[in-house]
Every structure is written in C-alpha cells, then in structure tokens.
Amino acid sequence: MPNIITVDGPAGVGKGTLCKMLSTALNAPVLNSGEIYRSIAYNIYKLKINPKHISKVTAYIKNYKYEKVSSSKLYSKKIDLISSEISTISELRKKIVYIQHSIISKNNDTNGFIIAEGRDMGTKIFPKAQIKIFLWAKANVRAKRRYLQVIKVNKTRVYEDIFNEIILRDMSDMSRKTAPLCPAEDSYLIDNSNLDIEQCFNKILKIIKKYKK
Numbered sequence: 001m002p003n004i005i006t007v008d009g010p011a012g013v014g015k016g017t018l019c020k021m022l023s024t025a026l027n028a029p030v031l032n033s034g035e036i037y038r039s040i041a042y043n044i045y046k047l048k049i050n051p052k053h054i055s056k057v058t059a060y061i062k063n064y065k066y067e068k069v070s071s072s073k074l075y076s077k078k079i080d081l082i083s084s085e086i087s088t089i090s091e092l093r094k095k096i097v098y099i100q101h102s103i104i105s106k107n108n109d110t111n112g113f114i115i116a117e118g119r120d121m122g123t124k125i126f127p128k129a130q131i132k133i134f135l136w137a138k139a140n141v142r143a144k145r146r147y148l149q150v151i152k153v154n155k156t157r158v159y160e161d162i163f164n165e166i167i168l169r170d171m172s173d174m175s176r177k178t179a180p181l182c183p184a185e186d187s188y189l190i191d192n193s194n195l196d197i198e199q200c201f202n203k204i205l206k207i208i209k210k211y212k213k
C-alpha cells in the first residue's frame, strides 16, 4: 500500500510545479484533483450547460465517466472560473470523491508514495494520509507569479484582472459549504510568499525525508 502525501493550497501557490518536482524526486505518481474539476468544467462549457444551473450540472454528472482532457484546454480564465463555480455543488464533489479513490486504488501496487494535489486532499479525501502539506502565499504574490507566467503567452493580460480573479477564486474555494479550502489540523503549513520554488521544494523534501522508509 502506498503512502499518500497530500498537497493542498489556493490558486497560484505553486502546487502544480511543486508536485511535478516531487513526483520526479520521489518517483511517485501525482493525482491532480484540480484536473478532474477542470475536465468536467470543460465538458460543461462545451455542452453549453450553465454552471449556475445546479440541476443541469447534477444531471450531467450522474452518468459522467472520467476521461482526461488535454491540459492545453484546461488552463484558461474561463475554465478557472467554471471549475471553481461547479466545485461548490455537493453531488459533483461526491462523484469526484469516487473518481479520486478509484484512481488511487489503481495505483495500489506502488510501494512508495502517491502525491495527491488539490484543495481538500488532506481534510476530506485522504484524512489518513501520512504526510500533509498545506501551501500558502499572499494573494498579491500569487497574482504576480501568475501574471509573469501568462504574459509570456498572452501580452494583453493585466495584473489587476489576475489579482481580482485570484481573490474571487479564493473566496469561492474557502467559503463553500462542502469541503472548503482549509489546512488539515495535522498538516505542515508552508507560507511560500518569500520563498522561491527551489526553497519551497527543499522545505517539503526535508519534511518527507523524516518519514521515508
């Protein structure tokens, strides 16, 4: 049975990059739960289902079978907002809990670690995980990092818009009734506002080394 490392935190805190680095260092697979929310958001968008129409989203999710959507389609402003919006729907979360557990059970023969990345991995999905990391950074720092990333591909984006989107997603992710974003009591809290990615990665690695078999 693999050991689960949960990595939770808000939008733009560097979870994706850090989990990829951890995956390489530990030779461990990553369960990227945000990608599941985003894949559903993308399908809903394509089918022109209004994400505010809870009964329509719930009806869609009933027969939904998870299929990975190409990441090039998942990381746009529109999908950011739709995925955050639909993540408040409890029927949808229930289905995703099931999908997440079945992905982990398929990786059951892994002897080392599995990294589970998201918002509620340590609190709700894997409450018994061996190592729980909760990443945090100030909203303006996260917005600046995002801005520097996106202007490389889209020169028209404005910092203030990205900052406002981060605030909006924080509010939605932290205030929803079901599984709001918050650190598990037994998690390691890392504020990386003043750390670069390497420094944050080394901090996490140091924690993991204490547990390594």
Ligand code: DC
Binding pocket: 011, 012, 033, 034, 035, 037, 038, 080, 083, 084, 087, 117, 118, 119, 120, 121, 169, 173
């Ligand atoms: O991690 P991400 O930015 O790719 O996630 C996109 C959205 O999906 C996020 O704003 C809220 C939702 N989400 C969630 O509610 N719970 C998770 N475990 C992961 C993502």
